[in-house]
Amino acid sequence: MTATNRQIQLASLPTGKLGPEHFQLAEAPMPVPGDGDVLLKVLMISLDAANRAWMQGATYRAALAAGQVMAGGSISEVVTSNAPGFVPGDLVFADTGWQQYTALPAKLLTKQQRRGPLSHLLSVYGIAGLTAYFGLLQVGRPKAGETVVVSAAAGSVGSLVGQIAKIQGCRVVGIAGGAAKCAWLQTELGFDAVVDYKAGNLNGQLKAAAPGGIDVYFDNVGGDILEACLFRMNLGGRVACCGAVSQYDGAPPAHGPRGVPGLIVTKRLTLQGFVLFDFAAQFDAALGALQGWVESGRLKVPEDIIDGLENTPAALIGLLAGENVGKRMVRV
Structure with missing residues (x-):
């Protein structure tokens, strides 16, 4: 494990089109999990048009502010756990932001069942x-x-x-x-x-x-x-x-x-x-149906994977310009 934590921060809020100047690459101390927390290693970051909408003000989540780690969901791996129900090696979905590591309360994590390639947990099963x-x-x-x-x-x-x-x-x-x-x-x-x-x-x-x-x-x-x-x-x-x-x-x-x-x-x-999340109580049934269609070949899963945390801003800007085919994500 590295001694520092690389992050993509929101340098300023855009008033027009989103550009590279609105982000900055920074290093922060490694997070230390407290009681009830879980230390996570971020594996793959989800990119969505909603990332841009969050910069405009409060939606179903709080508005973003300049200087904070850019918000975003990811598939992450448990490194250490100070909470029951999570052990090292578990995969979770969480709002980790654009960074290599984070420590979050266990109640904010959603444990993931392995279903085919890891990327599918952000696309068809995400x-x-x-x-x-x-x-x-x-x-x-x-x-x-x-x-x-x-x-x-x-x-x-x-x-x-x-x-x-x-x-x-x-x-x-x-x-x-x-x-x-x-x-x-x-x-x-x-x-x-x-x-x-x-x-x-x-x-x-x-x-x-x-x-x-x-x-x-x-x-x-x-x-x-x-x-x-x-x-x-x-x-x-x-x-x-x-x-x-x-x-x-x-x-x-x-x-x-x-x-x-x-x-x-x-x-x-x-x-x-x-x-x-209006339908959270029905997620398991939906995932079962989606997995059945994928495994039978009736549902194809187009994905667009970009490597490197440092490329996340350009990947989002490209998504907003319509570059991607299928689900775009960044492999950290």
Whole structure:
């Protein structure tokens, strides 16, 4: 074990686009676990668009402040334990922040069962997989034969949402940026149709891809794409509001979705936001289903792994720019 603890700190809060200047690499003393604490070695850090949203103010967690270790979840290994129920070598998920080591109260740790590659604990068996599972099946409530549209479809959550919708017998349309990502969604993941939002004529593309309208829209981006999808919704359609990545980084949009109140009323639409931990009591059942689909080959697990703690800021900035395909994470 090293004598010091390398950290990525938030040097300043961005007012515009996130850049490397907003982070700093620092060294701190090795943390010492107190009574009831567990010393953790961080193995793999999860990168999510939500990392950027936390810089804007309080959400479902406290707002971030300049000078603190950048927040983020990870898969970590127990080094020493001063708490019952945890022993060296255990794997846990925790909000460790971007650093090599941390000491946390045992009550803040979630022990992890080994299920295939370690990286899967951050992707399909982690927040991404569980968000896709509950957001689609319990919020979107798709039925076989319906049309499901998902934005940010080549990302960590969207790539799983589309595949789970196919498993449920739905017709699936993915919205992604760039011809390469769109082709990958169809050839590798089996999406029925795709929309390249970077190619222009979003409304025309969406009408061609979903000529019978949209029954379920899984929204990861908000903004103009949400507006376009709302106008294609069928009577009684459901919108699972998972994220708004188009509004996290840089200047806020000039307008929100227009004509929404009338659409919601006349089409009897349901727009529901959700937070993953609303479904915590059902995690075990969901993980069992996800593992079954993975092991049977029905659910592919795209991952984008970057090595080195020092590369974490650039990896997040790249994620916000849409560089990744599948779940992006950093191997510390």
